[in-house]
Amino acid sequence: MTQQLILYPLLLQLLLAIVLMFFWYRINAQKVISILGSILHLGLTIYVFSYIWNSGTQTIQAGNWEAPFGITFVADTLSITLVLLTAIAGLAVSIFSASSMIPDRLKFGYFPIFHFLLLGLNGAFLTGDIFNLYVWFEIIIISSFVLITLGGEKAQLEGAVKYFTLNFLASMIFLTAIAVLYGLTGSLNMADLANKVAAVENRALVQITAVLFLIGFGIKAAVFPLYFWLPASYHTPPTAVSAIFGGLLTKVGVYALIRVFTLIFVGDAFLDELLIVIAILTLFSGAVGALIQNNIKKVFSYLIICHIGYMILGLGMFTEVAIAGTIFYLIHDIVVKTNLFMVSGLIYRIKGSSSMRALGGFYSDYPKLSLLIFIPLFSLVGIPPLSGFWPKISLITASFNTESYWALAAIIFASFITLVVIAKLWAEVFWKNPGEIPKRFKFDYFHKMGGSRKMGFVAPIVFLSIVSLYIGFGAENIQILSSRVAQELMDNQLYIDAVLNKTQISE
């Protein structure tokens, strides 16, 4: 019973997706099932999280094949934290989609695919097998392809072509890396790989494999030279889709990087330096890109890229403090980015435009909503005591400790530019007198909606803002969590023992 516990979040999402398919044309039933299912999923994940928190890393061998041979599912603190965050973001986006997606899109199976996407995310976080990780990645990208093209508008299809090509390429590079790794070690289990890769004598080939993984995951995580698909596609689909993409999809890439570079390819000075250089360039280019954009969604797209840099930077410095900073930032970023895309959707619904130049006067029209939106916006910048501030302390401390002053400069520069961007956005959208936005006929304006649909827009934003506030004001708890994850990650023997030793006991 308890052993299978870690699979339940995954199975629940699968069940939800299948049940939803039976209600293909009955949209209202789909909305109810999706929201209730997401609430149930959140409750279940919280339970599993507390179980893992109290009793440590859990593993399960699929089909009872012993560890290095079968597929292993591993729930350590990092995995289960991310599963929990997926559940939080999933619930918010589920509510948001129920009120923001137009019925025509829902009729083409939006909700089933959405839950398949969440299934893929859960699977990717929980698996302990590198080829299985590839399969989960494919489930994620196939679902995301459907979500990004659903509706078939011109911009969507153009964005989708770019999104598809680069993600397919990333998958192929990932597959190539798995092939080379299998050729080197003859194993696919990540814990077993960690042992075997350390024993390989041909270090050059190991480094090449590591770089292949870095490129494959780097495209998905949108790091410096590989991010161009992201700003070209993330603003094209409906906002609910952008929200789940922005919040979680790039973070799967970051998770995979963290997992692979703390477990399998450890302690390679060249790789660590490479990661730091990439991170600095990512911070720089994302920040500068955000500075010149006019469309709100594109600004947020570039800020995703920019803030991926922080996480990669912590991974590159590879000290316990730095990894803790990375994990804290990951937690903060998933919540806040999902929220910000929903905010951009709300602004679009209210004003009928996403252009910063045209928007304005939001504060005088909707003072309470503006105060609400203030929370995610300035959490993102990291004004203390809001949530973006705390992980930066860890990262800055770590860059002093490792004497990487370029990294320090990049952190401060990127924070500063983020502040400038958000301040500009605030001044343009909220304070400035509005420009001329032509009234659109047949447009579903916010003020024409009924009360319950309005609630459907605002409630998820409130929910995620409260989570953000908790991360900011309850930073001590999150810091304890991140430090524990960092300890587990720095000592990869813990993970290896959890996966491999358990089978020896059962023998």
Next chain:
Amino acid sequence: MEILFAIIIGVLYAAGIYMILRRSLVKLIIGIILLGNGANLLIFLLGRITKGAPPIIPEESKVFLEAYADPVPQALILTAIVISFGLQSFAIILVKRAHKVVKTDDLDEMNATDEDS
């Protein structure tokens, strides 16, 4: 045999990436297919090619007596083939739709997403 395979895989990868870099959408699909096949063959090659030795333990023994063909790469390739088949069919439909809506085959003209809006 291995060398022949290595050359074929190299050609498939090179041709695939070259085709992806072209501007035409149809060539993009061809590139994707070539690249997918290259990756599958690479798994096959790196699982070591063993001829005429199926991984079956003889009846009178409890362990393998000789070198045997590794069955894992075949399972991996089977999975990868199915996945890439699905992706390729999606790509064909996507390109067809994109061509119909955007009315061009040229990737360079697909720049509506980069416009200032």
